[in-house]
Amino acid sequence: MKIQILDHGYVEFIEAWGQGSHSKPTATEAELLTGNDYEVGIIEAARQSTQGNFRGWEQDERLLSYLYTSDPPHATPFEFAGMVIEVQAPLFVFREWHRHRTQSYNEQSARYASLPDFQYLPTIDRVMMVNIQTKNKQAGNVGGIALSNENATKWLEMAEQAYHISMEAYRYGLAVGVAKEVARLTMPVAQFSRMRASANLRNWLGFLRLRTDSKAQWEIQQYANAVKSLIDIHFPQTAKYFAWEQDK
């Protein structure tokens, strides 16, 4: 599943894990039937003391609820499930994303491969959001100046020209023999890059708490919302309690 974001970005589901012993070659037929249930591993991890098995969600939803809603929560069992995604996003989004130090990343290297001609150009509506009052101070007007449609359009035109000049310098550099690692210096933070990100479920939930929040920058919120929709699909039991937590 690939979710398109911004003008050239996406979040793509690569894989999930957390099937616990249901993924073993010796799994019973019943276990194999629930083999794509990526939350069994959470229950099995929580039952380590008693070596208890997964008993089906009718019974085990109570245990998952207990783990999640205890105060403080029993969070470590949620480290026994996880997900890998591929992300294409502007460099400034990656800069924010990579602050989540406990995720694992591998990014396309502009030292080895040429950069694609993709730079993020926001829509006029995105630029004009600055006039909307929100709790997100950083997204508000600079010095209280209301932005006009005309000035926003002018700024977008200038941004497009700047991207064009950056790309031209980059391509010229490559054409005349400047190394890729040096030629890339002309590129803006709007330049798209691509990475794989892997994290356990506990970690993804931490990412969602911080980056689906209205105080996060709008662009990374769009990516976090896409990650959330993948969590909803692949970890539906946990997603219910995440929603409960957000509504509290």
Ligand SMILES: Cc1cc2nc3c(=O)[nH]c(=O)nc-3n(C[C@H](O)[C@H](O)[C@H](O)COP(=O)(O)OP(=O)(O)OC[C@H]3O[C@@H](n4cnc5c(N)ncnc54)[C@H](O)[C@@H]3O)c2cc1C
């Ligand atoms: C709205 C918003 C504004 C922000 N503004 C800024 C900013 O202005 N400048 C800036 O630099 N960053 C900023 N950040 C980034 C923020 O400070 C965090 O670095 C980022 O959100 C990652 O969170 P994290 O540390 O919990 O995640 P991770 O790095 O994935 O860590 C997960 C958890 O592991 C533990 N952990 C990880 N590393 C350590 C460690 N070294 N020591 C102890 N415990 C650790 C902590 O419990 C942590 O919560 C902002 C984030 C948001 C959401």
